[in-house]
Amino acid sequence: MTGPLDAVDPQIRDLIDREAARRAGSLQLLAAETIATPAVRAAMGSVLADKYAEGYPGHRxxxxxxxxxxxxxxxxxxxxxxxxxxxxxxxPLSWALANFAVYAAFAQPGDQVMSLSLRHGGHQSHGSRANLSGRWFSVVNYEVRQDTEQVDYDRIRDMALIHRPRILLAGGTAYSRTWDYAAMRMIADEAGCVLWVDGAHVMGLAVGGVVDSPVPYADVVSVATNKVMRGPRGGLLLARGEHAEALSRAVYPFLQGAPAMHSIAAKAVAFAESGTEAYRSYARDVADLASDLARNFADRGLPVVSGGTDTHIGIVDVTPLGVTGREAARRLAASGIVVDKAITPFDRAAVAEGSAIRYGTAAVVAGGVVPADAASIADLMITAMSSDDAAVHAGVASAVTGLGDPE
Structure with a gap:
């Protein structure tokens, strides 16, 4: 059992090679993904993967x-x-576990939590009934305005003062705009609740100087180190010092046993790399490409939820093309472009079908795509979504291979 992977398990080697080829031959426009750097991957595959180190430094x-x-x-x-x-x-072994640690630190089962509705851009760990968060806590959802499709801070304040939640949560996975963290802080203070910012999708842009950081305003911020930040799959908690003991105990021993030391080493690598000018340039391109794509889709007659994006995420209404979000995503996949189907706020379509697609730009920028490619990508995507002809899809797929320089 000491041979190379090719010899020990050729089936897994083949599957890994096939996944690498799939990524190299397609555009990965998934909001939840980027490409880990070579140094991060080296740390993940190191001898640290073998170490069991339950506890915290000095107290293992x-x-x-x-x-x-x-x-x-x-x-x-x-x-x-x-x-x-x-x-x-x-x-935290994952972003979701980091989220559960926040609940464990600040709330008891049955306590009230106030968050953005899942149908309006929130996440299932923010109170979906299919998730632990929605079964253990009493969740009150706020929604975006129908006219702007953006959050309404006056309405959030009114609701918070009525419900007095234990936790007020800002953040989502299908909300493309920045948040007014100062306003959320004022609401939390007035309502007497903890302000939690789920920064999974925005903190990689914040450290790149593209959007404001919630850290100065929030009691606690949960982070994914692998969505925009080019680190390993994993979670991170950032908080005010007064919450140190509660959060430490929530992570260990309440939720987890031993941490993944190879992942922690890879996080350290990512933190160092994220402080460089090269990373800041990458983050700017991620946001610029997302914004340019949104503008190109709008110019071509496809409405973009909230009128655009401040982040790496865009939600595009595809119904003018005569397709559902699910069908649009299928046609794009057949053309070498990978996106998620999505719903729009106040969508009348079934969740399983949706009226939109959700794109994200971190992975393609990490793979060499630049903002100047936005018009070409939008045209290719519209061509693919507008046809169910295999020849059309093959032509788009061929054009896709000429974009960027995937790792």
């Missing part, structure tokens, strides 16, 4: 943790410097 249950203590301390120090947070926890 297992011996032989002197080196990994240094790894975790370095990751924390780098995150504090990068994000400007008083408290950092790098142990």
């Amino acid at each position: 249950y297992h011996g032989g943790s002197e080196v990994v203590d240094e790894v975790e301390n370095l990751a924390v120090d780098r995150a504090q410097s990068l994000f400007g947070a008083d408290y950092v926890n790098v142990q």
